Amino acid sequence: MDAQLKRGLMDVCVLAAIRDGDAYGYQILKDMKPYLSLSESTLYTVLKRLETAGLLTVRSEEHAGRLRKYYRITEAGRQRMAEFQAEWAEILAIYRFITRGGEHG
Amino acid sequence: MDKETFLARLREGLSGLPRSDAAECLAFYGELIDDRMEDGLSEAEAVAGIGPVEEIVAQTVAEIPISRLVKEKVAAKRKRKAWEIVPLALGAPVLMAAAAVALSVYAALWAVAVSLWAADAALLGVALAAVVLGPVQFAQGRASSGLALLGAGLVLAGLAILLFFGCKAAARGMLILTQKTARWVKTLFLRKEGAT
Numbered sequence: 001m002d003a004q005l006k007r008g009l010m011d012v013c014v015l016a017a018i019r020d021g022d023a024y025g026y027q028i029l030k031d032m033k034p035y036l037s038l039s040e041s042t043l044y045t046v047l048k049r050l051e052t053a054g055l056l057t058v059r060s061e062e063h064a065g066r067l068r069k070y071y072r073i074t075e076a077g078r079q080r081m082a083e084f085q086a087e088w089a090e091i092l093a094i095y096r097f098i099t100r101g102g103e104h105g
Numbered sequence: 106m107d108k109e110t111f112l113a114r115l116r117e118g119l120s121g122l123p124r125s126d127a128a129e130c131l132a133f134y135g136e137l138i139d140d141r142m143e144d145g146l147s148e149a150e151a152v153a154g155i156g157p158v159e160e161i162v163a164q165t166v167a168e169i170p171i172s173r174l175v176k177e178k179v180a181a182k183r184k185r186k187a188w189e190i191v192p193l194a195l196g197a198p199v200l201m202a203a204a205a206v207a208l209s210v211y212a213a214l215w216a217v218a219v220s221l222w223a224a225d226a227a228l229l230g231v232a233l234a235a236v237v238l239g240p241v242q243f244a245q246g247r248a249s250s251g252l253a254l255l256g257a258g259l260v261l262a263g264l265a266i267l268l269f270f271g272c273k274a275a276a277r278g279m280l281i282l283t284q285k286t287a288r289w290v291k292t293l294f295l296r297k298e299g300a301t
Contacts, residue, residue: 025133026140040155041164044133048168064143068136 010038012084014046015055015077022059022070047071055080108138111152118162121295122169123177130165166291174294214282218275225268232261 001009013036017028025043032038038046050056055077060067112131119127134155141151155161235258243251 024140025137026144039160040134040137041161044130044161045164045168047133066136066139067132068140069133 008084010036010042010046011050011055012081013038014043014050015073015081018056018071018073019078019081022072024068024070028071050077106152107148108135108152111138111155111158114158115161118158119165121174121177122166123173126165126169126173130161134161166295167288169291171287171290171294174291211286215279218272218279221268221272221275225265225272228261228265228268232258232265234258235261 013032014028017023017031023031025040025047029038029040029043047056047058051058051071053076054074056071056073058069058071060069062068112135115134116127116131119130122130137155138148138151141154142148146154235254237258239251239253239255239258241251242254245251
């Protein structure tokens with residue numbers, strides 16, 4: 001897969017993993033595993049990138065005597081997801097056109 | 106490997122990074138190991154699942170802009186002794202000259218890539234003109250020169266298409282070179298930091 005495309009997909013996947021509620025790093029990895037296998041180091045860079053871009057916020061909370069970081073999607077993050085969905089509706093339409101041509105050939 | 110050894114090796118690998126970035130990265134992996142253990146894995150399994158330290162370091166460094174690394178280095182070295190400043194002041198012009206030379210070589214390489222595109226565009230322009238003017242000459246009764254012009258135009262167009270692939274390769278090569286140089290400059294900062 002094209003590197004730039006994969007980067008964009010990973011960003012939106014991580015946003016999707018925290019869309020319905022705050023989540024911590026390991027939980028995000030586990031939730032995404034059936035769909036996209038992400039290494040820990042990749043998740044870290046994606047989370048950092050999203051935080052810098054203001055698409056998510058981080059807070060620390062005590063859990064079992066230690067601190068755990070929870071990630072929360074921001075309004076800008078939700079907007080990014082909506083943009084992604086609109087873009088992919090277009091791409092899917094093109095995909096359908098391409099594969100329909102394939103059936104005739 | 107146990108958690109402490111893993112984190113110690115990671116700390117060492119990240120030693121050239123801004124302190125806050127390194128601390129944040131260490132906290133992230135420490136938490137991940139704890140969460141894996143809480144999920145039922147042994148300490149060794151939890152650490153093994155994280156992946157090699159070198160890969161984590163490489164990926165973390167790649168995401169940090171060079172400007173941040175430079176700023177950290179300058180901030181860390183602010184208190185210098187007088188005997189350290191003299192060779193630095195003397196060496197600065199040499200270093201700056203070396204940097205200027207490197208920059209001009211880089212610019213010259215880009216100039217070659219750009220001029221290839223310009224040559225290709227010029228070639229294509231001449232080819233198009235010849236292909237259009239050839240039939241015009243032919244129609245005006247100068248059959249032989251019209252045909253020759255058309256033929257030359259087609260040959261030039263073919264050359265332009267071939268050169269287009271060369272142009273693309275040159276541009277891609279320059280982009281790869283740029284990425285590699287940026288990565289190398291970063292390792293330079295990390296290495297120096299580790300040595301002092």
